Amino acid sequence: MITFDRLRDAVLGAGSGLVSVYRRTGADVPFGDPLPSHGAEMEGWFWRVTDPASGRVVVALCGVNRHPAGDWATVAVALHPGDIVRSAVLDDARADRAHFALTAGRSAEARFEASADRLRVDLDDVHLDLRFSGSFEWPKAFGGGGIFSAVPFLNQYWQPYRLGGTASGGVTFGGSGSGGDQWSLDGAGVYGERNWGAGFPDRWWWGQAHDFDGADVSVAFSGGVLRLGPIARPVCGVVMRLGERVIRITPPSPVHSEVTPGRWAVRARSWRHQIDLEGDGTGIEPHVLPVPLPAERRNVHTDFEHLAGQLRCVVRERGQVVFDGTSELAGLEVGSLPGRD
Numbered sequence: 001m002i003t004f005d006r007l008r009d010a011v012l013g014a015g016s017g018l019v020s021v022y023r024r025t026g027a028d029v030p031f032g033d034p035l036p037s038h039g040a041e042m043e044g045w046f047w048r049v050t051d052p053a054s055g056r057v058v059v060a061l062c063g064v065n066r067h068p069a070g071d072w073a074t075v076a077v078a079l080h081p082g083d084i085v086r087s088a089v090l091d092d093a094r095a096d097r098a099h100f101a102l103t104a105g106r107s108a109e110a111r112f113e114a115s116a117d118r119l120r121v122d123l124d125d126v127h128l129d130l131r132f133s134g135s136f137e138w139p140k141a142f143g144g145g146g147i148f149s150a151v152p153f154l155n156q157y158w159q160p161y162r163l164g165g166t167a168s169g170g171v172t173f174g175g176s177g178s179g180g181d182q183w184s185l186d187g188a189g190v191y192g193e194r195n196w197g198a199g200f201p202d203r204w205w206w207g208q209a210h211d212f213d214g215a216d217v218s219v220a221f222s223g224g225v226l227r228l229g230p231i232a233r234p235v236c237g238v239v240m241r242l243g244e245r246v247i248r249i250t251p252p253s254p255v256h257s258e259v260t261p262g263r264w265a266v267r268a269r270s271w272r273h274q275i276d277l278e279g280d281g282t283g284i285e286p287h288v289l290p291v292p293l294p295a296e297r298r299n300v301h302t303d304f305e306h307l308a309g310q311l312r313c314v315v316r317e318r319g320q321v322v323f324d325g326t327s328e329l330a331g332l333e334v335g336s337l338p339g340r341d
Helices: 004-012 016-023 146-150
Strands: 042-051 056-065 072-080 084-090 101-107 110-115 118-123 126-133 156-162 166-173 181-184 189-197 203-209 217-228 231-242 245-249 255-260 263-269 273-280 287-293 298-317 320-336
Touching: 056 101, 056 287, 056 298, 056 320, 072 101, 072 110, 072 118, 072 126, 072 166, 072 287, 072 298, 084 101, 084 110, 084 118, 084 287, 084 298, 146 156, 156 217, 166 189, 189 217, 203 263, 203 298, 217 255, 217 263, 217 273, 217 298, 231 255, 231 263, 231 273, 231 298, 245 273, 273 320
Parallel strands: none
Antiparallel strands: 042 056, 042 189, 056 072, 072 084, 101 110, 110 118, 118 126, 126 166, 156 189, 166 181, 203 217, 203 320, 217 231, 231 245, 255 263, 263 273, 273 298, 287 298, 298 320
């Protein structure tokens, strides 16, 4: 009997050198591991940790950017409640191509370290130290972009790799001793994703939630202007874990999205499933996160993310509603590159 593990090992073992060359185009082979670096111009990792009991949200990101003068990193941490965002450009950035390991910066005031089960960040007065457990392994041959995950030379690739699990540890901020604050994040829910390519698209929109009144659910959507040579078109995809199942709806299946100020609407359809998402960030000031310009060795602040918005998710299977829930701790984002909004 051919199992998933045996099929994956057969694919990946068919010439690791060829697989490495293929990954440098941005694409992944079926059943490949998208977490290590592809060697692309921009390699991004993102974590979202939420505690529904306290209403706290912590977001962390690291982008390793290639440059002839030396690889550099875009790093940031954002906290809710509050308008706290700490971001930096760090030198000494390294992302391993064989396994998931990245580092940036070397000083106690500015450094970033991450692996599959650990995240440590020090940025000015914010210090984050988390361990992760109970991850949900990606079960499909192709990544978050569906068949487009295997198409070389796209400007952007996307992979939600951690669709569940819990965190332990916490974050301190605002100074040391009695002048600072400390949050425990023991038992908080975790989401993690990857993106990589030539840089961010001209425009993008995104959302994610996993706090649906105790339901074992995690959902994410990602949209943007996808380019392949002279061809450019807006696309959007949805990935959802519903218990032990992962539902992915991406082009060529129809996925329609509409983003207006403070509102996100996504309609995704496949032959079996329908997923309708309604996001609301009105009345909430977004956190402003950095976006790398890899060739210019600098960040711009044109990414606007609501850390605790509202997201309603309705899932139908063959026309019957199998899930209908609303999260009050959803991440909702919109952004654009300078001069291209």
